[in-house]
Amino acid sequence: MRAARAVPFVLALVVAAARPVGHAQQAPAAPSFDTDVRPILDGVCTRCHNERKANAGLNLTTLLDPATFASHRNTWEDILDQVKHGDMPPPDEDPLSVSERAAMVSFIEAAFARADRELKPDPGHVPALPDARGRAPLRDPSHVRLFHGSGRPPGRRSGEKRRVPDRP
Numbered sequence: 001m002r003a004a005r006a007v008p009f010v011l012a013l014v015v016a017a018a019r020p021v022g023h024a025q026q027a028p029a030a031p032s033f034d035t036d037v038r039p040i041l042d043g044v045c046t047r048c049h050n051e052r053k054a055n056a057g058l059n060l061t062t063l064l065d066p067a068t069f070a071s072h073r074n075t076w077e078d079i080l081d082q083v084k085h086g087d088m089p090p091p092d093e094d095p096l097s098v099s100e101r102a103a104m105v106s107f108i109e110a111a112f113a114r115a116d117r118e119l120k121p122d123p124g125h126v127p128a129l130p131d132a133r134g135r136a137p138l139r140d141p142s143h144v145r146l147f148h149g150s151g152r153p154p155g156r157r158s159g160e161k162r163r164v165p166d167r168p
Ligand code: HEC
Pocket: 040, 041, 044, 045, 046, 047, 048, 049, 055, 056, 058, 078, 079, 082, 083, 088, 089, 090, 093
């Protein structure tokens, strides 16, 4: 009797508990190191890449801090490469889920892009000095966009108009 009356209550609890999860899936939070990178590295990768068992000479227990993106960039590039292409964990191991892989990859790529933006000089700040006769230079450096996100110079597109500054 008591148990029977408890059933609707328990059902209501289950429904209430399930609902916020559904919402969370519709609008996933932005990936973060703490939720999307460290747990995979620590829980999956360090099983084979640690001090005692450093497969491929890699000890990933030293990379559990996002500051290592800058100090160990090359290793992180390797990690990104391996995870992005599904090469790690190795094929005979449980693979990462599609969403785990996507979140980890997107966090690392965003961190690299941010670091690159901060490191590369902004050519827009180079002053355009007039030449000896006092004319404006033909190519104002502030129009030259050297880097654009990907780190590759974009190059002039064929249809693009050449921008020649007005003479003073
Ligand atoms: C079951 C053990 C195992 C697990 C788990 C594992 N690895 Fe590996 N890893 C290896 C072995 C063995 C190699 C060397 C041989 C190879 O490249 O396949 C390797 C190589 C690598 C390399 C170097 C590849 C190269 O040649 O440049 C990287 C980077 C790497 N692993 C990252 C990871 C990451 C990141 C994870 C977690 C997502 C991970 N590994 C999980 C065993 C493992």
